[in-house]
Amino acid sequence: MPTPETIADVPQDFETLKAVILERKAQLPKRLKQVAAYSLDNPDEIAFGTAASIATSADVQPSTLVRFAQHFGFEGFSSLQQIFRARLRERTPGYEERLKALRQNDHSRLESGSIFNGFVAAAHRSLDNIATSVDPEAFERAVGILAKANTIYLIAKRRSYPISSYMAYAFGKLKVKYQHVGTAAGIDEDMLAMATKEDAAFAVSFSPYASESASQARLLANRKVPVVSLTDSAFSPLAESSRVWFELVEADHAGFRSLSASMAFAMALTVAIAEKRRRLAEGE
Template identity: 80%
Template sequence: MTDAAAKPLTPADYDALRATILERKNELPKRLTQVAAYALDNPDEIAFGTAASIALSADVQPSTLVRFAQHFGFDGFSGLQQLFRARLRERTSSYEERLRTLEQDGTARAESTNIFNGFLAAAHRSIDAIGAAVDPDSFERAVTLLARADTIYLIAKRRSYPISSYMAYAFGKLRVSCQLVGTANGMDDDLLAMATPRDAAFAVSFSPYAPESAAQARTLAARDIPVVSLTDSAFSPLAECSREWFEVVEADHAGFRSLSASMAFAMALTVSIAEQRRRA
């Protein structure tokens, strides 16, 4: 076999690259897996960073970035980087451009207004991204799975906790039986021990993943209790144990990430579950 025949087919765009990474993730060496996880978690950084800065953030050598690119058919890292830059150009809307103009106009607006506009722009990017990422069929399967449950266990910690907390509030108003996992008295394991295969769980965790949430989701899945999850990467521990999982990558402003897209997804899921149960 010649070298040309052995060279892997180069992905034509970001979506094709992402699909290829997910398809091969179990075959990747440890360091390439580390780069893959970083790239899918931080696509904007890959688009704008230098090889040196990206390698530092991903905790690998710059040569590892080159090996990663070549593994997927590129001649070098710059070729792969072009896919990430093209992704941003394709997703840029005129509305986003207007918001960026406001954000950068520091002469006519107070600093606090610039911060507000920055977070507004980030929220818009986040919602636009998750709108394109969520597969309608997968969403319908998740709604059906959770709507059939006797009780829905809501698992989240740290930054993710406001999502499950608000879902619990909304489920209460909608008369859907749920249990918020996050007790002040530390009885979470005892609470989860009461779950049966007639129940289901919705888990949320973002990088750096809360080990408690991952362990609780794995425990339920091992007992044949279906888990649906919201996370930010195919390399998340929640993805491995979930019947259905969804990826949301929240854009940041000055290093701060909001929960705009995550909350929108969670409320759509909550109301859809209640509506399906009402029609049943």
């Protein structure tokens, strides 16, 4: 059993709790790690769900939730839930009211307009969040790694693919050498075999993670090719393979997640890389 926390050590807010979980995640037993991943990826469900419903969704026993809470110094799971509920109360005022207004639209008359408003609202939330979720120093390190690479390998599948496609287009216009992994010819393995320590990779994957993207990022990392990644959880398989990784959770409307913040991030990263390469070439 872990040594109980003192009252002073018990996390008092969501950000502190998140930092402590990430700090200890490597030492957590398998089931507690499972709960940790679920709680950080689904904080709203932790706030509103019952112990039984959360345990079912996280694929653990309800008693595991209690053990998880006590591991971090809480008396029980309900005490831990208060941290997640406080996080919701600290959100931008009016958010729930705006969603309620959208749900109450006259769908027989304004169905398409309501859907439009919902996606615009989700895009706004995503863009609001990105300003505080991206560490400027980490962004600078990522730009430095990718700007110094001879070739940048772009790795993304499924929902993430539009991000790498945009970057491939922009790199071409900006005269930055790249390889877009994911060819119709099925030669990804041959393409990745050409990567060296002088190159770098940028990988993108969101839950449910593309196993092929995770495998390709791991392959490059094992060969000492630096990897930078964009994902949506500290427990993403991309995080463990990356020199620098960014956690970005997009807002959704009716279960459909936006790519607004991810595309903004990709645009900023692409242009910053090109500008850094220009300065390096000119000896600045």
